[in-house]
Amino acid sequence: MRTIAILSSVFALAVLGTGCVSNKKFAALQTSYGELQNEHRALDGKYQTAQRELTGATTRVSSLEEQIASQKAGLRSLQAALDKCLNSTSQGNVNISKLVDEINASNKYIQHLVNTKNKSDSLNMVLTNNLTRSLSREELRDVDVQVLKGVVYISLSDKMLYKSGSYEISPVAGETLSKIAKIIKDYRDYDVLIEGNTDNVPISQKNIRNNWDLSALRASSVVQSLQTTYGVDPKRLTAGGRGEYNPIASNDSDDGKARNRRTQIIITPKLDQFMELIDKAPESTEAPAGQPAQPAQPAQQ
Structure with missing residues (x-):
């Protein structure tokens, strides 16, 4: 740019002094000036482009x-x-170890409960087999023995146990009750619930208000007979009445009503034994940091 200014000045001086410069030299200077002007415009364009790129x-x-x-x-x-994840992983390893120990302890306890249940089921089957073998063919017509969910149900028809509309034990029931009492006495670790049931026909006996009374009185009669006549420990016995509200058949037919009029002797393992198992379930105990908790040991049988 400085060169262009200088040349422009020289060209101007040459024009002013045309009297001192020949026409040939003037034309050459004019040509050079034009070239310099073109070069100036090209450089200025490049400068603007460079500015935009910058x-x-x-x-x-x-x-x-x-x-x-x-x-x-x-x-x-x-x-x-x-860093947080690495710290958590370190703590997590301790927690996982603790959890594994607790799971192992729980699995052992579950297996213990399974073994206990299997033992109870086996005893119930033996009890049932012993009872059914002791009953005659005629007695089995009025006695139904089942094992449901680990509980033994002995269902006795009312026509075998009582006189019609009465809660007094009939003489023909004595032999059957004696066989049932023997089984109950052999299995001393079992509780016994005597449950009375009726059909839906209203009772019309003096001093018996309704089927609730009748069912409870019938259950009570069986309990007292097992205690006084056959020597069953009364602490193991419970009497209960369910009236007409626990039917096993429709009351629309005579056969259905006969099935509903029944007394059930329900034999179950003592409840306190199961509560003892529950109370001794494994529990986590506090342990020092970094150490797995020690579970409680299951009850030993």
């Missing part, structure tokens, strides 16, 4: 710097999360 490059650099700053912040966040 501005764009500056913007891109600023954007890249922001991205770098963002990436560094993300990296710091990831590193903090990784």
Whole structure:
């Protein structure tokens, strides 16, 4: 640019002094001046282009710097999360070890309960077999023996046990009750519930208000007979009446009503034995940091 200014000045001086410069030299200077003007315009265009490129490059650099700053912040966040995860994993290993020990203890206790239940089921089957073998074919017509969910149900028809509409034990029931009493006495670790049931026909006996009374009185008669006549420990006995509200058949037919008029002798393992098992279920105990908790041991049988 400085060269162009100088040449312009020289050309101006030459024009002013045309009297001192030949026409040939003047034409050469004029040609050089034109070339310099073209070169000036070309350089000015390049300068403007370079300025625009510099501005764009500056913007891109600023954007890249922001991205770098963002990436560094993300990296710091990831590193903090990784450190936290590593710390949690270290603590988690201790918790997992503790959990495994508790699961193992629970599995042992569950197996213990399964073994206890299997033992109870086996005893119930033996009890049932012993009872059914002791009953005659005629007695089995009026006695139904079942094992449901670990409980032995002995269902006695009312026509075998009582006189019609009465709660007094009939003489023909004595032999059957004696066989049942023997089984009950052989299995001393079992409780016995005597449950009376009726059909839906209203009772019309003096001093018996309704089927609730009748069912409870019939159950009580069987309990007292087992105690006084056959020597069953009364502490093991419970009498209960359910009236007409626990039918096993429809009361729309005589056969259904006959099935509903029944007394059930329900033989179950003592409840306190199961409560003792529940009370001795494994429990976690506090342990020092880094040490797995020690579970309580299941009850020994």
